[in-house]
Amino acid sequence: MILRLLRVLPLIVTVTATVWALSTNPLARPFVDRTANDLRIALERKVSRAATSDWIEGALADAVTTRDVDRARMLMDLSADLKRPVDTRSAEAMIDARSGWITMAADCAACMADVSTCPTLTQVAACAVPFEMSPLGDLNALRRAGVAWVGDRPVDELDAGLALVGLAATGAIVVSGGSSVTIKAGTGLLRLARRMGSVTPDLARMLRLPVRWSRVDEVMTGVARLEDAIDAPALARIQSLAGDLGRVATATSPAEALRLARFVDTPEDAAKLARVAEAAGPRTTRSFAVLGKTRVFRATVRLGRMAAGTLLLIWLTAAQIAVIIGTRLSGIVLRGLLRPVIVAPTRWTEPPAQGNAESH
Template sequence: MIRRLLAALPLVATLGALLWALQANPLAAPFVERSAGDLALTLEQQVHRAATADWIEAALTQAVAARDADRATMLIGLAQDLGRDVDTTAATAMIAAETDTLSVAVDCAVCMADTSACSSLSHLTFCAVPFEMTVLGDLNALRRAAFAFAVGQEVDEVDAGLALVGLGATGAVLVSGGSSVTVKAGATLLRLARRIGSITPELTRFIRVPIRWARVDDFVLGTARIEDVTDGAALARMGALAADLGRVRAATSTAEALRLARFVDTPADATRLARVAEAAGPRTTRTFAVLGKSRVFRATLRVSRAATGTLILIWLTAAQIAVILGTRIGSLAVRSVMRAI
């Protein structure tokens, strides 16, 4: 009897530990967010494995064919950082041609007049962003929308809504002493990203807010509040999204944030992107280019220690039960054979 109790003691101890672990229900939410340091290390390891010399050469060929100097520059830097032996002759020549001083000057004049005509993100950042980041950029967007409404043309409500967020954040900056700068920057980034086609249709539906056009002029003149022009709750949701995009810009750059905006379909995506950007910093764009959105966002989570421990206890319990049952069945089989003999 004592021998049987001693044999069952490991199983009893494991079952007790398992029941104690299950009280916290760790398997209900088995995944937790990685720390910034852990996330940066995990992403860099995955990029190092995925970005082979062949992959970089193929990506460079595509960038040269598309005359995408920004992407080609990023890929050349990636090859140098990882020590990949890649032929960059064609890419370097293309970059030199695209960044010719005269060409940049002509493109800049066109870009300032119409951001949708900017030839590259670098040109957009250099030429249009300084103006668009000011209150004048937001007022100009509202002016375009009000004029379109007055003459019966189609109104770009998304552009106007983002301008309202920017103006609201500008006013909040004056009151808060600067804490709303991130929201202002994010709203402008969203507006510019949409005009260059870097915003997904899913996100476009989310950032559309209702606007009372009859009160827009009063708001611009300062005789109406922003709540009189649009829905406050919708504006707050857009403000939170803009804040996340502002975090991305602060961790990377304006050009990179504009390129990364296409990976955002929902507000949750914007929050994840901000976490990745704050962990990876200037390497965020190349991380997405190599791994893709799904792999990058999956890397932000890991199985919690509590869930891992619980799964191990479940496995140990099952293994011990299997050993006990196997021993009993084996003993019964041996006895049956002995009796038959």
């Protein structure tokens, strides 16, 4: 009896531990967020594995073909950091051709007039961002909306609503609750990203921001609150999204945040992007370029220790049960194969008498 208990004792211990672990319900949320340091290390490790010399050469050739100066520079820096042997002569020639002061002056003038024509992030930062992300840019957006409204033309309510939120965040409009630098930066980035075509269709549908134009004057003069001119739930959603994009701009740069905005389809994506940017910093753009959105966002979480331990206990329990069942079955089979053959005893018959045989 004691020997049998000792044989099943490991199984009893494992089952008990498994039941206790399952009682804490660790599989309800098996994945947990990585810390910033863990996320940075994980991304660098994945980028190092994926960015081979062949991959960088192919991507660099595409950048030269499309005359994408920013991508070409990023790939050249990546090859240097990873010590990948890559021929960069064609990329350097393309960058030099796009870096002449006459070309840059003409591009900057066009960039100021239409941000979607900015050929490089450097020019976005130098030519478009300073004005568009200032209160003057917000006031200009409201001016465009007002002219359209007076002229009975379609009004870009999202552009105007973002401008109102931006002005409120910088203190140009008195709003209860104070102001936020990151929200101001985020609203400016959203307006610029939308004009550059970096806002995805999914995000654009979510960014509806109805404006009650009859209350705008009262809001501007401080008589009414911002919530009186803009739908409150939509305002809260925009402020949260703008705050996350503001964090991205702080961790990278406003120009890079504009390009990264195309990876945002939902508010959850914006929050993940902010976490990645705060962990990877200036290397955020290259992480997305090499790995893509799905792999980068997947790296933000890992399997929790409790969930991993519970899965291991479940596996151990199943393995021990399988071993016990296998041992019993093999014993039955072996006994059947090794069972001795029982031969039935034969009846003894006496030989005929000698005398009777001779008489015949």
